[in-house]
Amino acid sequence: MTDRHKGAWFIVASAAGFATLGILIKSAFTGGANISTALAGRFLFAGLFLFGIVRARGIDCRLDKKVAFQLILMGAVGYGGMSGLYANAIHYLPASLTGMLLYTYPALVTVLALIVGEERFNSTKGIALVVCSVGLVLLLGASFEGAQLSGVLSALGAAVIYSCYIIIGNRILKNIDPMVTSLWVCTAAGLAFLCYGAAKGEIILELTPQGWLSILGIAVFPTLFGVMGFFAGLRLVGATNASIISMLEPLITVLLSAVLLGERITALQGFGGAVLLFGGLILQLWGHEARHETVTEV
Template sequence: MNNKHRGAWFIVASAAGFATLGILIKSAFAGGANISTVLAGRFLLAGLFLFGILRARGINCSLDRRTALQLILMGAVGYGGMSGLYANAIHYLPASLTGMLLYTYPALVTILALIVGDERFNAPKGIALVVCSVGLVLVLGASFEGAQLAGVLSVLGAAVIYSCYIIIGNRILKNIDPMVTSLWVCTAAGLAFFCYGAAKGELILDVSLRGWLSIVGIAVFPTLFGVMGFFAGLRLIGATNASIISMLEPLITVLLSVILLGERITPLQGFGGAVLLFGGLILQLWGHEARHETVTEV
């Protein structure tokens, strides 16, 4: 197997890891955990795993004060805020719908990049944004059983925050080892949720075995394996190819949701999701002249 094929399989494995996030969060909730407990456990465990891996590889994890502060803010406010809204959406929406709606972020990143001057408008981007808008209308216009406005607003808010996270990250993190960045971001997010949960009295230790196993699974599969698989593949096939293959994530989420959770989607819902992903694919193919993928995904 050559490097390109190996890289592609790494990205597929990464997408599969990320795709388990919504399902495992639902499982953790069913086991008695809440958002603060789930996300504090997720990020602190992932941070410990990443620290161990980096130390074993002899990589220096220290950063200058300014960069460290930037990463702490990105983790606690940016990635933490996005993760909190995503987890909140899981309370209200099927995992399949949540996964599809989160993938409005490529279009949002392009809009923000145009606004701040990181990119220039062209015809393919205009077409892609129209296609994404049509896909979003189709997805939201379809009737999802159990879908609630609070969940839709939460996941769209998560997509907006993640888009800002990408734009800011691409400006300040270009010369930092992505695994080191992930360590700082995960640790900052974990400590933020731990402190918030402790202050509000929301940390729950009386969680069932299913709940704890789900939290560990979240730290391992969508966080640790997802990040490591993505960067392993990224080095072999490049950012654009990795980003395109990563778009398998919402499709795998839908498949796992149907198999494991018994969720069902109608042909119209599936078509809307496909249209939304096609718009994202156009942006991945023509929307990268001034940016690269950032250090941590969902």
């Protein structure tokens, strides 16, 4: 298996992990948590798990001061900001609409990568992006009717922040172990939410068992699997390819919702999922040469 294919599978695994986020956040809210509590618990628990894994494997997690500062900013401002806005959007919008708005970020990543010269854009990536976007709209079947402006702005803000986060990460993380990167990012995000929540008096410790189990689930699936898988794949396939492959996430979310929550999948959603998968197939079968050119230029 080539590095490109390994990277693609890492991103697919990451998308599967991230796909559980909306379901688990709603479960945590039902269990008595608020945004600050859920996200502080998510990232701090994930940081503890990662620290144990890093120590057990004997990986040195010390970094150069400049790189450490960059990762702290990526965690506290980048990933933390995106997560907070996403959780806020869920309060005001249907999950499907929130997902569609967040997944404007692959297009933003493609444009930003072209502007900063991080990667070369070609017709294959453009076709894959358009096909995946069409499939995403069909899959989610979201409607803007009755949407609250604060929720829409939160979701779009999350997409913008995440796009910048991916571009910056693709530039500075090439020679750093994904586990070390994830440890620094998650810990910084967790401490940021803990400090913010404590200052606002929003940290809630008296949660139901469902609340605590949901937060632990968020720490493991969309955080450990999601973040580590994304960082590992990002180094191998690049920002544009990673963001397009990640569009599999809403497809997996719909499937999980059908299995776990008993939600019905319509024929239109099924067709949209097939279109989305086809877009990813285009990228993997014919988009690798452009990535090779990018790697040789770095």
